[in-house]
Amino acid sequence: MSQSGVHMALNPRTRDASAAESRRSVVLVVEDEVLLRLAISETLRDAGYHVLEAGTSEEAMVLLASYDVALLFTDIQLDGALNGAALARLARRHRPDVVVIATSGAEEPSGLDADVTFIRKPYAPEQIVDLVNERLN
Amino acid sequence: MSDPDPHDPVETVMIVDDDVIVRTAIAEYLRTCGFRVIEAVHAEEAQTVLQSDAMRVDIVLSAVAMRQGGDGFELLRWVHEHRPDVEVVLAGTPGRAAHAAAELCDSGPTLARPYDPQLVLDRIKRMLVARKPRNADG
Numbered sequence A: 001m002s003q004s005g006v007h008m009a010l011n012p013r014t015r016d017a018s019a020a021e022s023r024r025s026v027v028l029v030v031e032d033e034v035l036l037r038l039a040i041s042e043t044l045r046d047a048g049y050h051v052l053e054a055g056t057s058e059e060a061m062v063l064l065a066s067y068d069v070a071l072l073f074t075d076i077q078l079d080g081a082l083n084g085a086a087l088a089r090l091a092r093r094h095r096p097d098v099v100v101i102a103t104s105g106a107e108e109p110s111g112l113d114a115d116v117t118f119i120r121k122p123y124a125p126e127q128i129v130d131l132v133n134e135r136l137n
Numbered sequence B: 001m002s003d004p005d006p007h008d009p010v011e012t013v014m015i016v017d018d019d020v021i022v023r024t025a026i027a028e029y030l031r032t033c034g035f036r037v038i039e040a041v042h043a044e045e046a047q048t049v050l051q052s053d054a055m056r057v058d059i060v061l062s063a064v065a066m067r068q069g070g071d072g073f074e075l076l077r078w079v080h081e082h083r084p085d086v087e088v089v090l091a092g093t094p095g096r097a098a099h100a101a102a103e104l105c106d107s108g109p110t111l112a113r114p115y116d117p118q119l120v121l122d123r124i125k126r127m128l129v130a131r132k133p134r135n136a137d138g
Helices: A012-020 A032-048 A057-066 A084-094 A126-137 B020-032 B043-051 B072-082 B094-106 B117-131
Strands: A026-030 A050-054 A069-074 A099-104 A117-120 B012-016 B038-039 B059-063 B089-090
Touching: A026 A032, A026 A057, A032 A050, A032 B038, A032 B043, A032 B089, A050 A057, A050 B012, A057 A069, A057 A084, A057 B020, A057 B117, A069 A084, A069 A126, A084 A099, A099 B043, A099 B089, A117 B012, B012 B020, B020 B038, B020 B059, B020 B094, B020 B117, B038 B043, B038 B089, B043 B072, B043 B094, B059 B094, B072 B089, B089 B094, B094 B117
Parallel strands: A026 A050, A026 A069, A069 A099, A099 A117, B012 B038, B012 B059, B059 B089
Antiparallel strands: none
């Protein structure tokens, strides 16, 4: 998978350090509960993914515009202008091939695209790794 | 995530910055030089992490001005009072944050800067320019 957007205008000295990084799929975790975001992100990093973190939908949009995100993992309930379902739709418009996994403590909301995977909270971070592996491979 | 191990040799840095571009770029730089890095969107999140047993934190690298959840000086005072074992480094600009991160790398797990901090800063500047919305005045 091309990740040319991740490392722009590489200086030769940065290339070695960045080469390994650029081979890994980029996963964007959007969650406003910091301890949960931390747990999921660290578990995904331990599983080998290049993980970006956003605490709000606005941060997520900035990262989606700046990095070659392969998979968006987002909470449905988010502070800010967009909830996770709206964020997923905007992300798709910007990046049609992005894989989306959505989560919520409530029932699965109506209106999610058919190919969005939904997982209800609470979950173990390892379950998210399994889901991400499944959707990206 | 497993329980924190006090004997874990990997030093953990928490970066606190409400600018996602700056926070992400500095966090990735620190990860490249071997640190485990926790990202906090603002000082309140940083306090939540420091009050929990989720993960050991050795050093906090924080922006000074933040739009919500308290500024860097307030966080510094809070850490001194509640977690005096944790070192706090305040950085008033992205440039200072990049150089502070490079200095941490010099004494960090891999004992080497992965690349020049100026490259981190150049990248942050490019991304900030790309993000800047066009205004009516052009």
